[in-house]
Amino acid sequence: MARPPGQPRGDFEALQASVLFCNRCRAPRPVRERLLLVLPDGELNEYLCAACGASVGSRKVTAPPPPLVVR
16 A cells, blocks of 8 residues: 655554563563553553563653544
């Protein structure tokens, strides 16, 4: 499928981590994602170590712009 010119590729739009390095465990560990904040332009999620519960990172998910209503 061809994309319109000027639009970036969407291959990595929705990446989610499954394993991150935990400083407390001193090893790569599976992570859980937890909703931290709901913002006007999206959501802020926090990654927690599945073994010890320490925070190991975060990611911001931006919401699509609201649709334009034309009358």
